[in-house]
Amino acid sequence: MQKATSRLSGLPQKLQMFKRVAEMSDGRYLIYYSWRNHSQDEIISESLLEPPRLTAFKQKLRALNPEVDATLLEKAYETAETAHRGKLRDQGTPYFEHPLSVVNLLLDELNIHDIEFLSAALLHDVLEDSATTYEQLTELFGGRIARLVQGVTKTDEDTEQYIAKIEQSGEEAVLLKLADRLDNLRSLPLSPNRSKQTRYLSETSQFYLPLARRINAYIYEQMAQLIDQQLQGLTPALRWHPILEEWVIVSPHRQQRTYMPKPEECPLCPGVLEIPEDYEIVAFENRFPSLLRHAPEPVAPLWNSEFLVAAARGICEVVVYTPQHRGSLAEQKVQDIYNLIRVWKNRYEELGAREFIDYVFIFENKGEVIGVTLHHPHGQIYAFPYIPPKIEKELDSSRKYAEKNGRCLFCDILVAEQADGRRIITANDSFVAFIPFFARYPYEIHIYPRAHLRSIAEFSDTIQQDLAAILKIVLLKYDNLFDFSFPYMMIMHQEPTTGDVYDYYHFHIEFYPPHRTKDKIKFLAGCESGIGSFINDAAVEETARELREKPPRE
Template identity: 35%
Template sequence: MQQFDNNEHPHRRYNPLTGEWVLVSPHRAKRPWQGQNETPLHDHRPEYDPLCYLCPGNERSNGVMNKKYTDVYVFDNDFPALLQEEINYKAESNSLFQFKPERGINRVICFSPRHDLTLPEMEVTAIEKVVQEWKRQYQDLGSRDFINYVQIFENKGAVMGCSNPHPHGQIWAQSSLPTQVEKTQASLQKYYKEHNTSLLADYLTAELEKKERLVTENSHFAVVVPFWATWPYETLIVSKRHFGNIVQMTDEESKAFAEIIKRITVRYDNLFNTSFPYSSGIHQSPTDGQEHPEWHFHMHFYPPLLRSATVKKFMVGYEMMGEAQRDISPEKSAEILRNLPEVHYKQTV
């Protein structure tokens, strides 16, 4: 009988944040760099686009004019997924058809007035302004009595459903805990009650000792490819200090957070010399007025690119019918990301 090798043999890995499993099949991608390396099409965009509804001073679809903003700009989403109005409703008597109205507020945050930039191409000082605005939005929206969770996220690239290339993200604040957040909270609470410590603090300590899945770090944050990663180059930013939400960051931590965002996103762009698509999002404590010592601030990056700028991996087939699956091991993808330069490829041409 062969001795198990996690870089050779198929196996399942447990995700302690959600209680789910992922199937890892590393033998299918022993040489992830072999084969398709198409030259990506470079997206040359102007600093200002008169037809872009997110550029400064331009008119949006509802007739509202954007301010002639010079750094970060936030406005209520013109096509919100959630509405603020309270609705009367009668619950369905059949438990198989449960529903309830959901209240919330959706906002758009433009990271920069420049149409041609993305986070990895922005200066750290400019990204820090985004972080400060995230703080203000979390505090403002979370203070409303009907808001119990504030989800900050970014969809980058058309392949991830982004309808406009102007650098921007979204903030969805709502009455209920979203499903993934609810799963995470249950896991964090269970671990905290059993160990009287943060699950992610203990996890990060172990990862920093092993270093095999560590991509980069600074004094306050570390980027790892999670042991349970599903997406090919999925990463997780975890704060080294245990705190629950972005408002609890010190000024020094805010700067370090901006820096670590730039460091991982530059690596992403450098991986295939293209503007790397991803969905990213911050997970932090609810805004329900309760104490949440179990929560530990972290940020997920879920990118779909696998072997080149055009070869993608989404959750299909077995992943939709069975469970999540990946070929390249988390350890291998961490090694590849770790060895990439921190200078953006456009600056080396």
């Protein structure tokens, strides 16, 4: 049997991990992870809700004009932040996120770099929502900014009168209001107030859409698309399957996600769309999530009490392994894989600590045949508000086994597999990789820790290093099996984060590769999909021998 060691690509070192949190224009967070050779042993992080947004604005402006004077913008930022401090939107997020998002929209999407106009965007709600007066704004920022802010400030007018007032204030005021409205429309699905959503959509269609059609084609197209989506109920929701007794996530807006872009348009490459800076490893909230941090309550059907719905509250993250567009996890150095494992551990602990998260699911889909829509090497994390069905089943079977036998089911499977030996692929001091006796896919590898560990949170540095080493071996063996980059689903199974202790459960990783031969795919057809009974088309003792004998060469 081949033993996996870190020597394959160099011994991974425990470097100090730095974590910097930033915020995107639409309110999603983005976390940069980096490593430095430092004597301290700690994670350094910044607050999620206090990102360096002003710095980002100035950097964007100075990229276009190195001589730009951002003093006015700095003063507007400070004034607006003070005016909105401590105030929340109805979806529970800090109110100040909204004017910041409007400025980002103007900068990034409309290419507006006028400092006074951007300052007015930061201040646009100050007269309406604070004790600041028009005279004070004029004294601090001058007549143009004060007039723009007053022009979009709603007092006691009805909507028709308000629109007329904005138009009388000039085209600049109209554009500012349309940008404000577009940003509010984007965050509308997060509002828990269903009647507000309906009213806002109707009002936007009647008054703001015609205005946008005349003033700005881009805003018009964005508004029209958002109204269409939201009227069709494209916000994620949970629907209860009464026959299988499990939740189904309905997320129609994911139909809009990016599909196989050109390399130069890849949203995961630095500076293209999602990640503005260069990076080592990044985790960020998915632009097209199945679960939402601030999920609205869906409307339950009134005509059948069996059809239950619930808010799709959770968090969906994308974890980008490398800034390099081409490649795969198999091509990363052991050091890079070890760094990634530390990121997984951090995300598991941080997401799992949230009160509304019951299960943190870490996984990777690799290959077009799996359904991947972006080639850039990345994985995902779904933080669920419930324990998913398969994990519930594993918890139930391992609990019953422990009650009957006084031992861990997974530990006993590992003992049995090692005693047999024919299905073992590789092993090291901390882990064993094997195709289980009961495998459902011909090349389905499971990786078990030798120690009884419930989750990645219990992994020591040595165990994390050994996991990096064995993952490298397994991934290279996969790629060398048929001499091409091997597609798979990599699934991490671990303890739920409900606050309970699941002593009978055991961390493990499962790989589901779709290939049954070099040129044949195992599809989940009628038997597997229709009645849940798997048929494996291969003798796993033979497929395990093939993989065991393949050298893990790079």
